[in-house]
Amino acid sequence: MEITIRSFGSIADITGKTFLLKDVTDIETLKQKLYDAYPELIHKSFIISVDKKIATNETILPNAAVALLPPFSGG
Amino acid sequence: MQSNISGRYFRQLTLKNFGAAAQEKLLSSKVLVIGAGGLGCPALQYLAAAGIGTLGIADFDKVSLTNLHRQILYSANDIGVLKAEKAKIYLQNLNPEISLVSYTDKITYDNANQIIHEYDLVIDATDNFDSRYIINDACIFLKKPFILGAIHEYQGQVAILNYADKEVNKPVNYRDIFPSLSSGTELPNCEANGVLGVLCGIIGTMQANEAIKLITGIGAPLINKLMTYDSLTNETYIVELSQTINN
Numbered sequence: 126m127e128i129t130i131r132s133f134g135s136i137a138d139i140t141g142k143t144f145l146l147k148d149v150t151d152i153e154t155l156k157q158k159l160y161d162a163y164p165e166l167i168h169k170s171f172i173i174s175v176d177k178k179i180a181t182n183e184t185i186l187p188n189a190a191v192a193l194l195p196p197f198s199g200g
Numbered sequence: 201m202q203s204n205i206s207g208r209y210f211r212q213l214t215l216k217n218f219g220a221a222a223q224e225k226l227l228s229s230k231v232l233v234i235g236a237g238g239l240g241c242p243a244l245q246y247l248a249a250a251g252i253g254t255l256g257i258a259d260f261d262k263v264s265l266t267n268l269h270r271q272i273l274y275s276a277n278d279i280g281v282l283k284a285e286k287a288k289i290y291l292q293n294l295n296p297e298i299s300l301v302s303y304t305d306k307i308t309y310d311n312a313n314q315i316i317h318e319y320d321l322v323i324d325a326t327d328n329f330d331s332r333y334i335i336n337d338a339c340i341f342l343k344k345p346f347i348l349g350a351i352h353e354y355q356g357q358v359a360i361l362n363y364a365d366k367e368v369n370k371p372v373n374y375r376d377i378f379p380s381l382s383s384g385t386e387l388p389n390c391e392a393n394g395v396l397g398v399l400c401g402i403i404g405t406m407q408a409n410e411a412i413k414l415i416t417g418i419g420a421p422l423i424n425k426l427m428t429y430d431s432l433t434n435e436t437y438i439v440e441l442s443q444t445i446n447n
Contacts, residue, residue: 131437133352133355133428133430133437134352134353134355134428135352170378172377172378172426172439174440177437177438177439177440178439178440178442179377179439179440179441179442192437192439194426194428194439195352196329196350196357196377196378197350197351197352197355197356197357198327198328198329198332198352199238199327199350199351199352199393199395200235200237200238200239200240200325200326200327200349200351200400
């Protein structure tokens with residue numbers, strides 16, 4: 126299964142604003158695939174939202190809206 | 201019926217679902233804006249104009265030339281002047297009918313509780329992570345809500361955190377969503393990455409808007425919600441926050 130992921134802020138600098146990942150079934154596999162594809166993310170803080178809610182280790186359905194949101198610091 | 205409310209608020213008093221009752225709430229409210237920079241300047245300007253009864257301005261910094269493209273309360277003549285003092289003068293001229301208080305010491309763990317204690321609501325308009333955690337932790341201790349605002353290049357974030365009422369299950373704070381940030385080095389600020397003044401204006405104004413909504417009870421404020429705004433595409437992305445951590 127392939128899902129589309131949106132990235133924001135400094136995460137988008139690494140992944141691009143949207144990207145695809147295959148064989149993602151839940152948050153844990155998502156994290157593993159993310160770190161495999163973009164090792165720099167291991168050192169970054171971000172929250173993962175699924176369908177615009179903070180996700181726990183739940184199943185990610187093929188049509189889910191997944192986003193990676195890092196903290197912003199400027200002001 | 202507009203009681204003794206000043207005519208300066210007439211154009212907002214006539215708004216549907218606003219009126220004298222909402223204005224009275226603004227006039228009796230106490231809001232502290234921490235950081236009188238890119239976000240704080242527009243937030244302060246609109247909150248003062250809207251009639252926040254007591255408006256606190258906290259900033260230890262002085263105006264510099266590189267501030268002037270986005271920190272719209274200051275002019276070239278103000279370089280070297282304390283921002284909180286200059287902002288207070290500007291805003292008092294803008295609205296002589298409200299009380300303004302300036303704080304020129306840096307907000308630290310030692311003084312945060314004492315300063316924030318005086319206010320109903322805090323606007324976090326700071327530009328660094330250490331300050332954000334100090335504000336967060338003081339607001340948790342004092343049970344005060346705060347409105348986060350932050351910028352990364354062409355994007356901005358706004359959220360109302362640590363707000364609790366009977367309709368909200370549990371207030372979410374900044375450590376709930378970003379608990380493990382150990383230093384400021386991970387996160388570039390505007391000094392390192394650059395920023396357009398207009399984005400600061402938009403995000404700071406959104407913070408002021410959320411404050412007005414929260415105080416007056418109109419609309420759907422971003423309580424426990426993180427909004428990201430992209431100034432390049434005009435897209436917004438709103439995520440519902442919870443105390444559950446996945447980062």
